[in-house]
Amino acid sequence: MTSTKSTSPLAAVSHLLCFVLVVxxxxxxxxxxxxxxxxMGFVRFVVPDGYAVYSYVVMVVLGLAVGAAGDAIGGRSRG
Known part of the structure; x- marks a missing residue:
């Protein structure tokens, strides 16, 4: 069983970034x-002091947007 579905490298990177941001x-x-x-303890170094909740919400929303963009890139390249 081999898969004939090929994913572009940009779509693969966007899916990985989506996972990291959302999780x-x-x-x-x-x-x-x-x-x-x-x-994922390293994200605490990314957020500014006093704005942790807002920053985490922005990370989730940005991750969902990156994932949607990755799906659009992957769907367009399939033809």
Whole structure:
């Protein structure tokens, strides 16, 4: 069973970035609200002090936008 579906490198990078942003932002929100599940600890170095919740929400929204753009790039390249 081989797959004939080819993904462009730009679409693959955008899907990876989407995953990192959505999971990092979501785990940051869970950590801020309930104090647990600090899965991707490096994202705390990205957010400014005092704006953690806003930054994590922006990360989730930006991740979803990057994922949608990656789907659009991947769909366009398939023909």
């Amino acid at each position: 990092g932002g979501g785990s940051g929100l869970l950590h801020e609200w309930w104090g647990w599940l600090h899965f």
